[in-house]
Amino acid sequence: MPSAPVVVGVIGGGRMGAGIAQSFAAAGSTVTVAEGNASAAAAARDRIGAGLQRAAERGKLIEPMERILSRVTTVESVEALPATADLVVEAVPEDTALKARLLSAAERAVGVRTVLATNTSSLSVSELASALVHPGRFVGMHFFNPVPASELVEIVVGSQTLPTTVRAALEWTHSLGKKDVVVRDSPGFASSRLGVALGLEAIRMVEEQVAEPEAIDDAMRLGYKHPMGPLRLTDLVGLDVRLAIAEHLHATLGERFAPPRLLREKVARGELGRKSGQGFYPWP
Template identity: 75%
Template structure:
């Protein structure tokens, strides 16, 4: 098996960032998680620790939790990333201006040989690369939620991404015992474009009274062998996240990705899925 990168920086310690940090730390990397303040930093470390404890309980951790946690550091500035960082994964919210600002700052901090990656699920990797002086060292590494349990990393290649950058990303993906798909940068890549199309149509079916959410999900789970239905998955991803991706695809690919009225209404009501306790299902 290929070796995981020795030193990894993860910018953003939310659910996705913490999962990415946990996965690299468990594979042997030293990981620095960057968060914005004391409270966010403490919450990020708690997410990593909780995830490691769950992995240990399921027999999926090769070392004691406390040993892995020793490889995780928390910082409150991109400027605190170790200068010998091999890989930086940006995992902040889907805001292009925020991402480009953070990536440019991270590039100035790490060495010229470091690879920078965005965990974006829909934004243009080509556009994000415009903020960088070394776009050849940049690509998309789209992790899936929950990161430790998910098998897939989608590698998104922009026109300027160098072949050796892709090769390094593929080796790191395999070092995490995950599988890769390599796609050309395009709106929604492969996974989000197809996943959102299915999810939006399922929401329209609920809106039109075709069937209840559970029935629609069961149809896809039992009839097509999906591990879970599109509406339960929407609850897990977050209705606000799904709406933001749909808005981007609507703007770039047209009417077929127009967000349904029901999705907008639920987001406006704060019914965002599992994280708020209510979405298409009740999670309380």
């Protein structure tokens, strides 16, 4: 198996960022997670610890969780990321301006050989690269939720991404025991474009009272062997996240990605899925 990067930075310690940090730390990397303040940094470390605890209970760790967690440090600004980082992965919400600002700050903080990556699920890698001085060492590494258990990383090649950067991203993906798909930068890439199309149509079917959410999900799970249905998956991803991606794809690819009225209404009511306790399903 290829070697994991020795030193990794992760920008953002939410569910995705914490999962990315946990995965690299479990593979032997020293990981620094950058958050915006002390409470957010502490919460990120707690998420990583909880994730490691779950992995330990399932027998998925090859080292004691305490040893893995000892390789994780949290800091309160991007500027505090280690200059020696081999890789920095940005994993903040789907906001182009926010991502570009943090990636630019990270580029100034790290060394000239550091690879920068974005975990975006839909935004243009080439557009984000325009905020960087060295866009050739920037690539999309789209991880999937939950990161430690997922098998896939979607490698997104921007218009200026260098072949050496792509090779490094592939090697690090394989070092985590994950498989890759390599796609050219385009709206929604491959995974989000297809996944959101299915999810939006499932939401329209609920809106039109074609069937209950469970029936729609069972049709795809039992009939097409999907591991879970599109509505339960929407709850896990977050309805607000799905809405943001749909709005981006609607703006770039046209009316077939127009968000359903029901999706907008649920987000407005705060029914965001598992993280809020209610989406298309209740989550106690």
